[in-house]
Amino acid sequence: MTAESLSDLGLRLLAPARFTAQSLADILDRSGLVITCGPGGVGKTTTAAALGIAAANRGRKVLVITVDPARRLADALGIKDGGKSYEPHRVRGIGENGGSFSAVMLDAEATFDRMIIERTDDPAKSARILSNRVYRSIAGSLAGAQDYMAIERLHQLHSSNRYDLLVVDTPPSRDAIDLLEAPDRLVRFLGHPIYRALTMSQRSFARVTNAGTSAFLWIVRKLAGPALVEDTVEFFRSLAGIEDGMRQRASEVAALFRQTDTALVMVSSPRAEAVSESAFLANAVVERGLCLRAIVVNMIHPLPPELDGLDEVVAGSLADHVDFHRQLRELALSERHEMIALTTIAGDAMTVIEIPLLEVDVHDLDQLTNIAVRLITLGSS
């Protein structure tokens, strides 16, 4: 790997290191919040769950918050049904030395609904918001709303003080940055002049007088029809009573992300594409003042020892063995070459933990516990 290709990965920004690497056990013992991030398809959710189990077995009261677990993993954690599992679910049989392990799936829509109900004093008013068309679509599918509600829920769970450690699993790559930026973005949005004008006390669209806001609504009306404008105005206005609280909580979570006992753990794989996405992400999180503490590299193919001779074998079962050995070794070496970039990013500041490609997909607690043990053992340097 040349200096040039390293700077392509944006590594300059990461130097000099701000901390020295801690073992993974130390990170899990000392953090109050661990956030996993990384590209898609690298086993992020599985790793988050295994980190939680590892910490629970070290005596901590752990809650793992996941976004979109694969079905069988969700089953193993007992959080299959989104509706029923709004509250954290305690997983029995995990946790030693006084530790415990719970899991919860983040349900943005339910969180939003509850926030409206709890923070609105008048039931008729909250019913009106909940049936608002703009609200329904925002709560259900708006990309940003998912992140805002993650913040809201994280705040609730963190301030409940029921857990020593929260492990938060984020959606893939660029979205992970979205999630980490969500508190700041929400604060900005709630302070936006258009938003403020919309939530002032005018009774209807016709009386919105702020020029920028009129233009905004004019565009919405031109693009999507007048009915949507009324709904939009009503929706923003209905938020008026609860926005101060949202803003407050978003600021608190923004501060929480930057606390020194908050650790980011990057999960990646040795594919070139995943490595470059990880480099991009590492840069972005460090730039934002967050502490990236460890890199877990999953799905590494085993490197068989070199094979001397046997070049002349061209047929029969042995030829299959020799060919397969050559291909596997080629792939495994190529992966190790790509991983140099990840160890360079880590430098002296982060622990790098290399987990071999597993023979089976992980979907029960024994397998997760097994990975938890490996993480701690391999992350002890």
Next chain:
Amino acid sequence: MGLYALGVNEAWMTRARVLVVAGKGGVGSSTVAAALSLAMARRGADVLLISVDGRPGLGPLLGGEPLDDRDQLLKKVGRKGRIRGRTIPPRQAFADYLDMKGIGGVLRRTAAAASLDTIAASTPGLEHLLVLGKIKELVREGAADVIVVDTPPAGHAAAFLRSATALQEIVSSGPVRTQADEVAAMLGDRTQCQATLVTLPEETPVSEVIELAYDIEHHVGITLTPLIVNGCWPERSGLAVSPRIAARDADIKLTASQLRALDVSARFGRSRQRLTATQLERLARELPLPIITLPRLTTARVGPLELAELADALVDERSSMAS
């Protein structure tokens, strides 16, 4: 395995004007989109590859510069075939759209301008719809024989394709509604548009692709092409025999270190072959789609050579499995 049957006729690739390629993160759907573009160009097609999420690296992979929002010639193939590439940033699609609807100039320079991004970002599916709308325009202009669309990764492929029908539910009039109607019609028309799903022969990716297939077929009504299973280790029946016995059969005496090396690869190879066979059988059982398998590359970094290898495999009848 050994389920190889009649080759899937490769004409499926160019059957519609738009070929949407989708898969969860990490399964290699962008690479497959590039390989499909190459395979089509080899058949003489004029291909436009669009990376919705803006993966600039697809440009160099096909022999050109990194992709940006301008149309760029990446590669000429044979006498007629060529591949061009570009991205469609949602922000640009939105600006184009506003221009088209006559919302420009003064209004765009008011305080509302700053909010336009907010409108686009905070209306569910609007950004996706605008990108699809732009693709629809490109189809209408006859921009290429086939437009290959590399969809956003992770869980967003379904959201991307469902954006039109989702917006039809909340917007009842105005240009956004018209746009949603037209895009939904394009996606549902098999002569206009089809979708290729990509997965890996592993349990979770297989479960997810089955879910994705039913989801988009049901909600979007899009026609699905053969399914592409990426990263399949080639079948090697010899691995079933232990290296020691294989050597004895070949009258070769292995040294201890040779035996150790082959034992490590054989153990891994057998378990991967079992997993691959199980998952391919599961796909054949649970999804009524023909399957095309692509070989596992022996490098962690896909370059032009590997891409050519994948494009070969896409049209190789040995890659096809009966459904």
